[in-house]
Amino acid sequence: MPRSNNTILLSDQELSLRLTPIVDMMRNDEIDAAIISDNANIFYLTGRVIDGYLLIDSIDGKMWAFVRRPSDMTGPSTLFIRKPEDIPVIATENGIIIGAKVALERENTSWSACERLAKVFEPREICNIDGIIRRARAVKTPAEIKLIAASGIRQTEVYRKIPALYQPGMSDIDLQIEIERQLRMAGCLGQFRIAGDSMELFMANILTGDNADNPTPYDFAMGGHGAHPSLPVGADGSIIKRGHTVMVDANGNFTGYMTDMTRVFALGKIADEAVRAHECSRRICHTLADEARPGAEAKKLYERAIEIVREENLEEYFMGHRQHAGFIGHGLGIQINESPVIAPRSRDILQVGNVIALEPKFVIPGTGAVGIENTYVVTDDGPMKCLTNAPEEILAL
Amino acid sequence: MPRSNNTILLSDQELSLRLTPIVDMMRNDEIDAAIISDNANIFYLTGRVIDGYLLIDSIDGKMWAFVRRPSDMTGPSTLFIRKPEDIPVIATENGIIIGAKVALERENTSWSACERLAKVFEPREICNIDGIIRRARAVKTPAEIKLIAASGIRQTEVYRKIPALYQPGMSDIDLQIEIERQLRMAGCLGQFRIAGDSMELFMANILTGDNADNPTPYDFAMGGHGAHPSLPVGADGSIIKRGHTVMVDANGNFTGYMTDMTRVFALGKIADEAVRAHECSRRICHTLADEARPGAEAKKLYERAIEIVREENLEEYFMGHRQHAGFIGHGLGIQINESPVIAPRSRDILQVGNVIALEPKFVIPGTGAVGIENTYVVTDDGPMKCLTNAPEEILAL
Numbered sequence: 001m002p003r004s005n006n007t008i009l010l011s012d013q014e015l016s017l018r019l020t021p022i023v024d025m026m027r028n029d030e031i032d033a034a035i036i037s038d039n040a041n042i043f044y045l046t047g048r049v050i051d052g053y054l055l056i057d058s059i060d061g062k063m064w065a066f067v068r069r070p071s072d073m074t075g076p077s078t079l080f081i082r083k084p085e086d087i088p089v090i091a092t093e094n095g096i097i098i099g100a101k102v103a104l105e106r107e108n109t110s111w112s113a114c115e116r117l118a119k120v121f122e123p124r125e126i127c128n129i130d131g132i133i134r135r136a137r138a139v140k141t142p143a144e145i146k147l148i149a150a151s152g153i154r155q156t157e158v159y160r161k162i163p164a165l166y167q168p169g170m171s172d173i174d175l176q177i178e179i180e181r182q183l184r185m186a187g188c189l190g191q192f193r194i195a196g197d198s199m200e201l202f203m204a205n206i207l208t209g210d211n212a213d214n215p216t217p218y219d220f221a222m223g224g225h226g227a228h229p230s231l232p233v234g235a236d237g238s239i240i241k242r243g244h245t246v247m248v249d250a251n252g253n254f255t256g257y258m259t260d261m262t263r264v265f266a267l268g269k270i271a272d273e274a275v276r277a278h279e280c281s282r283r284i285c286h287t288l289a290d291e292a293r294p295g296a297e298a299k300k301l302y303e304r305a306i307e308i309v310r311e312e313n314l315e316e317y318f319m320g321h322r323q324h325a326g327f328i329g330h331g332l333g334i335q336i337n338e339s340p341v342i343a344p345r346s347r348d349i350l351q352v353g354n355v356i357a358l359e360p361k362f363v364i365p366g367t368g369a370v371g372i373e374n375t376y377v378v379t380d381d382g383p384m385k386c387l388t389n390a391p392e393e394i395l396a397l
Numbered sequence: 398m399p400r401s402n403n404t405i406l407l408s409d410q411e412l413s414l415r416l417t418p419i420v421d422m423m424r425n426d427e428i429d430a431a432i433i434s435d436n437a438n439i440f441y442l443t444g445r446v447i448d449g450y451l452l453i454d455s456i457d458g459k460m461w462a463f464v465r466r467p468s469d470m471t472g473p474s475t476l477f478i479r480k481p482e483d484i485p486v487i488a489t490e491n492g493i494i495i496g497a498k499v500a501l502e503r504e505n506t507s508w509s510a511c512e513r514l515a516k517v518f519e520p521r522e523i524c525n526i527d528g529i530i531r532r533a534r535a536v537k538t539p540a541e542i543k544l545i546a547a548s549g550i551r552q553t554e555v556y557r558k559i560p561a562l563y564q565p566g567m568s569d570i571d572l573q574i575e576i577e578r579q580l581r582m583a584g585c586l587g588q589f590r591i592a593g594d595s596m597e598l599f600m601a602n603i604l605t606g607d608n609a610d611n612p613t614p615y616d617f618a619m620g621g622h623g624a625h626p627s628l629p630v631g632a633d634g635s636i637i638k639r640g641h642t643v644m645v646d647a648n649g650n651f652t653g654y655m656t657d658m659t660r661v662f663a664l665g666k667i668a669d670e671a672v673r674a675h676e677c678s679r680r681i682c683h684t685l686a687d688e689a690r691p692g693a694e695a696k697k698l699y700e701r702a703i704e705i706v707r708e709e710n711l712e713e714y715f716m717g718h719r720q721h722a723g724f725i726g727h728g729l730g731i732q733i734n735e736s737p738v739i740a741p742r743s744r745d746i747l748q749v750g751n752v753i754a755l756e757p758k759f760v761i762p763g764t765g766a767v768g769i770e771n772t773y774v775v776t777d778d779g780p781m782k783c784l785t786n787a788p789e790e791i792l793a794l
Binding site: 052 | 400436440445446447448465466467469489505506508509510511512527570573577578582584593597599600612613614615616620625626628652653694704719720731
């Protein structure tokens, strides 16, 4: 990892690739300045996490870092503050003019923090920057795609080891612990960044047998009872049994950017219906990967998936059985839930550089969860390119 | 774990113990209703995480759950909604009267979510509930203390195994991975809940040698460079060397409630100064544990610690060397950063049932971090009771 103390770890060219679309959208909305303090957004715009605020000035297209911590940051655009109230003072001292309309991360920052910042920038007009940043972050730069692809390679290597990790008598949690260890040994950072405050997951969602049919409060594609009511999702201590599947959806964050991949394993022979549903999931992924060209509507891709599920008479089991998820795919990168969203009412239109996880999954009562998930990048001249290349068939444990 | 579908997993008596102080404080501030959607607060008030909103009605002292997911929740106070706008409608249908002043979690919920809720409850007056909930949660019930103590016992068992996990040539990350696995095998849930959005940590902060002196952007007592700039804290891949310490501060969440414990290990003989600082940390913990009686001022405890550090001429190294932390202790339970805070400008007064982690630590250049951290509960008739009882001396790896 870089040991530079520069606040901006990105090259000038890379920063410009990320900043320019944001500045253009700000100008379009007549927003003069944006204040960024969300860790994911700071990582996007600097290549590291700092405690402080980035000020994007759309008037001259520049970005400044007002750093609270760490104290050893350097670089020409780095200024130090103790509290947000210092920003306008330090800005003036450095000849930085903050315009009349300031955007805050109103979807990603607490009401109290936004109110405090609004006071800091009084009497300026205050608006929201999150939609703009989300749209910018949805289109990955080549450097970002490289980092995501690197995560995919390492995640794939770990997934290949999963059958060898299984020992007879293991519970889903026992197997998860061994997968976690292999991921960490391969360089997985562990951190699983989710936008918003309501979703929580630790390292992986591993589901065996009918636990896959237990509903969760979280907005994930699959549920599971979890090990404790304080974290009600995923593995619940069920012993892995013959005729049951084990669905593994584990953390792919090796580079600050993550891939999302799901594979299914099974102990002994499983029901034909489950195998058929698994093949249907693969068919959906391959069909959608081919149709997801720039300009494609996200909601049409969702409809295409539903069409295939109907052809195969598997609606009852699709995206859950007792509780159904409302999407089959999602953007990802720094966080697991970025744009675009592949859902019935999505207004997203695919663009070159979108990175999308497709996860058409089924829950078959008596067997468990089946289906695959892959992370793809939208290209300019063909089908989406798959970044998660572990074998797709159901593998024997 | 309980397999009940009741939204409220707490007994009536336990719910009353948690709810009554909140209702009393609400009445005192003339707040008629509070809307709770933060996962940690929902877990506090129900014993589980749901997707939805709790409505605390201070007029009749009751709590209602407006559940979005999971769909299989039951119980007399459980009502279902699809979106927050349904709350007043469903409330009216069920004869629930929402008063004129409604409090939201303005410090813990995004500006956008608060604005949406404020609209839902128009034209009612809107205020903040976070201070009240934080004060209530600072005083743990006997049942909560039992859960924290249970975490302490399991965390202690894992810490005892640490010397046996070390293998020559290991890096800090290698050792951390083996500690993570032992924690998980002992039932650690992995999830490490931190209030607010700015702090991040994966499972443990493990520091060896001079990495302890690398500043972090996060508001933890200790720093560390981390494995990647996207998560700049803790272990950085340094090989554990003779004459260096290894400070282990690892996840103690086994029950939805966590303990916080730090212990120091060393390879070979370490500098006398480091041993002296470690003993000073123990002395501070024992002195403060004895003086932290109900009614004690948190800031006086901080001052007492500083006094001891000065007596021993160790100010230069206390709570960091290149970058210093501004506190020596913190409340904890569901989250790692609860009230009270043991810091110079803290206004907190200790109460029976406070659970506090004390972590007077030192960074000795050329050796690494030393000092201990224990989790204590404030009792009504004597010194604080320690819940983390692994051996306190520096143990050989």
